Amino acid sequence: MPDPKLRDKRILVTGGSRGLGRAFCVAFAENGARVAFTHTRADDDAQATIEATRTAGSEAVAFRTSVLDIPATTAMVKDLEDRWGGIDILVNNAGVTQNLPLALMEESDWDLVMDVNVKGTFLTSRAVLRGMIRRKGGVILNIGSLAGARMIEAPVHYCASKSALIGLTEALAKEVARYQIRVNCLAPGLLEDGLGRNLPDYRLADYLKHCSLHRVGTFAEVAEFAAFLVSDGNSYMSGETIVMDGGV
Amino acid sequence: MDHFEAFTRHVNPPLGKFLKLSGRDLHFVRARGCVLETDDGRRFDDWVAGFGSFNLGHNPPELKEALSGHLAQDAPNLFVENLNPFAGELAEKLVKAAGAGFETCLFGNSGTEAVEAALKTAVLATGRSGIVYAEEGFHGVTLGALGCMAKGIYREGLEGVIPRFREIPFGNLEALGRVLAFGDIAAFLVEPIQVEAGVRIPAERYLSDAAEVCRKHGTLLILDEVQTGMGRTGAFLAGAGADVVVLAKSLGGGLMPIGAAILGEGLRARAYPDYLRCEISATTFGGNAPACRIASKAVDRVVDPAFLAGVRARGADLFGRLGDRVAHSPSVERLSWRGLLGGIRFRPVENPALSWENLGLPELAAYPVAGALVVERLARRGILAQVCAHDWSVLRIEPPLTVGAEECGRFVEALSDAVGWMDDNRG
Numbered sequence: 001m002p003d004p005k006l007r008d009k010r011i012l013v014t015g016g017s018r019g020l021g022r023a024f025c026v027a028f029a030e031n032g033a034r035v036a037f038t039h040t041r042a043d044d045d046a047q048a049t050i051e052a053t054r055t056a057g058s059e060a061v062a063f064r065t066s067v068l069d070i071p072a073t074t075a076m077v078k079d080l081e082d083r084w085g086g087i088d089i090l091v092n093n094a095g096v097t098q099n100l101p102l103a104l105m106e107e108s109d110w111d112l113v114m115d116v117n118v119k120g121t122f123l124t125s126r127a128v129l130r131g132m133i134r135r136k137g138g139v140i141l142n143i144g145s146l147a148g149a150r151m152i153e154a155p156v157h158y159c160a161s162k163s164a165l166i167g168l169t170e171a172l173a174k175e176v177a178r179y180q181i182r183v184n185c186l187a188p189g190l191l192e193d194g195l196g197r198n199l200p201d202y203r204l205a206d207y208l209k210h211c212s213l214h215r216v217g218t219f220a221e222v223a224e225f226a227a228f229l230v231s232d233g234n235s236y237m238s239g240e241t242i243v244m245d246g247g248v
Numbered sequence: 249m250d251h252f253e254a255f256t257r258h259v260n261p262p263l264g265k266f267l268k269l270s271g272r273d274l275h276f277v278r279a280r281g282c283v284l285e286t287d288d289g290r291r292f293d294d295w296v297a298g299f300g301s302f303n304l305g306h307n308p309p310e311l312k313e314a315l316s317g318h319l320a321q322d323a324p325n326l327f328v329e330n331l332n333p334f335a336g337e338l339a340e341k342l343v344k345a346a347g348a349g350f351e352t353c354l355f356g357n358s359g360t361e362a363v364e365a366a367l368k369t370a371v372l373a374t375g376r377s378g379i380v381y382a383e384e385g386f387h388g389v390t391l392g393a394l395g396c397m398a399k400g401i402y403r404e405g406l407e408g409v410i411p412r413f414r415e416i417p418f419g420n421l422e423a424l425g426r427v428l429a430f431g432d433i434a435a436f437l438v439e440p441i442q443v444e445a446g447v448r449i450p451a452e453r454y455l456s457d458a459a460e461v462c463r464k465h466g467t468l469l470i471l472d473e474v475q476t477g478m479g480r481t482g483a484f485l486a487g488a489g490a491d492v493v494v495l496a497k498s499l500g501g502g503l504m505p506i507g508a509a510i511l512g513e514g515l516r517a518r519a520y521p522d523y524l525r526c527e528i529s530a531t532t533f534g535g536n537a538p539a540c541r542i543a544s545k546a547v548d549r550v551v552d553p554a555f556l557a558g559v560r561a562r563g564a565d566l567f568g569r570l571g572d573r574v575a576h577s578p579s580v581e582r583l584s585w586r587g588l589l590g591g592i593r594f595r596p597v598e599n600p601a602l603s604w605e606n607l608g609l610p611e612l613a614a615y616p617v618a619g620a621l622v623v624e625r626l627a628r629r630g631i632l633a634q635v636c637a638h639d640w641s642v643l644r645i646e647p648p649l650t651v652g653a654e655e656c657g658r659f660v661e662a663l664s665d666a667v668g669w670m671d672d673n674r675g
Binding site for chain 1: 270601
């Protein structure tokens with residue numbers, strides 16, 4: 001059996017109780033990592049992630065906190081550093097969207113999506129980076145979206161927020177490269193269990209028509225690739241946004 | 249799997265997808281009075297009330313108590329081929345509450361079953377096979393009831409098996425007289441107020457005159473009071489003069505499914521004259537004990553004159569304020585109401601940015617968008633609302649009858665803001 005690529009890595013995933021976030025936790029655990037995750041919704045979902053991660057071989061730690069709650073994020077990072085001795089990898093996965101056309105979008109809608117998706121990434125990264133800089137090493141993976149990288153039919157605030165993550169990734173990668181910290185962005189296309197399952201048939205058909213692989217992706221595919229991206233095996237990539245969309 | 253997700257996957261995929269897409273995939277976990285609460289602690293005032301199923305609010309304490317008390321007694325649930333005291337008690341209350349001239353009840357589990365029982369009773373009692381109904385009606389979705397349904401999506405693809413009943417314009421006594429003159433019509437089925445057609449309220453004497461026309465031609469008048477009954481309009485029933493009254497929804501207090509056809513004197517004997525045929529309109533769970541006991545309690549509550557006076561007063565205050573605040577808006581075509589049942593019809597939206605196509609739902613292009621936009625604005629303010637099934641330009645106003653002054657105040661403010669937004673954006 002090959003050596004797990006994340007053996008003994010200490011990973012924090014934001015928004016880890018459901019969907020892609022849960023898949024990340026499981027994939028990282030399967031690859032030998034210790035995992036912590038944040039969640040804001042039902043504890044049942046968080047418990048399901050803990051159990052799935054345990055099955056994958058790791059005892060996950062759950063924190064019910066918002067990425068916009070600075071004191072709680074600070075306390076969580078301190079807790080993990082005390083518990084683990086540091087955080088090696090941060091995956092900024094927490095995000096929200098609303099299916100709103102511009103005509104119905106309010107300032108509060110814009111602020112919510114930009115706050116969680118962009119400001120939340122900034123705040124969590126800032127909190128975790130202090131320890132990474134001190135230890136002179138670490139990896140940050142921001143979870144973007146095809147909607148932020150290509151011209152597709154999606155809400156403008158969501159697209160804008162995911163595009164912002166590309167800029168944030170590049171600037172931050174440049175700023176912290178001197179500390180041997182790598183920052184990348186993974187931008188998936190439609191996935192089978194996420195937004196893709198709830199799209200109207202005509203929009204899903206349109207996506208599949210333009211997708212070279214003629215199918216939506218799976219959480220497991222994205223999570224397994226993310227495990228590689230944050231691993232030491234990917235040591236010479238930083239500031240990059242990788243679109244993973246089946247060839248749209 | 250998350251059981252809310254399981255609903256989308258295994259119960260109603262198109263509805264689940266639509267709710268997700270429109271940001272209305274709320275995870276409700278608690279309901280009390282007029283308020284629904286989500287798993288993340290958000291609270292919503294319920295102004296749909298289960299399309300009139302929650303006249304007494306969600307989980308009314310006295311009904312919950314009656315239900316748990318009944319279960320604790322280990323009383324029989326069904327009385328198949330036996331005397332059912334709980335059905336007897338409820339029927340006694342219903343025939344009294346419905347007014348002079350009523351005698352017996354047929355019980356089922358829903359409004360559509362009660363409509364079926366009423367139609368069958370009329371056919372059997374009169375020996376005629378024709379049924380007349382008012383256009384834009386809504387009486388349920390079983391095959392017989394669909395014969396009285398407005399043209400449109402509920403009937404499409406099923407026309408070949410739906411009975412061919414005769415449709416006449418709502419509120420038109422001349423048309424009623426003409427069709428009844430053929431002498432082959434068993435019943436005229438109509439709602440006292442057409443809720444799904446846009447809360448259409450007929451002229452004051454329409455129902456009493458229709459009853460007279462029916463009597464003249466030997467036709468039974470069936471009033472579908474599924475949404476208008478049980479105190480909704482400030483009276484136990486909205487209409488009068490019927491030979492058969494159909495009740496459901498709030499009859500079960502929002503806790504139990506039950507439907508009832510309340511029959512006028514002699515009708516049961518004419519339709520089901522002997523032992524051999526006395527159960528041909530019965531259903532196994534129709535008249536089950538817990539449903540009847542809850543319904544008895546619900547009837548007790550809504551026949552209380554003080555309760556009904558409260559409904560009338562609350563309605564007059566609410567719709568008076570809405571009349572002052574929104575009725576004169578350029579977006580509003582009309583406001584109609586009685587008791588705590590109302591509808592606001594909105595004028596068409598001209599702004600192409602607010603077309604269904606631009607909102608990502610091109611398949612809805614044939615339907616008015618105005619009502620749905622107001623529903624969306626209200627949801628932002630924590631108010632659950634819905635349009636009428638047959639007229640999406642009408643916002644239904646149908647809160648629990650227990651709605652308080654505070655909730656009404658929130659609704660008036662939120663609706664005023666929504667209408668203001670429409671005024672600014674519809675052109």
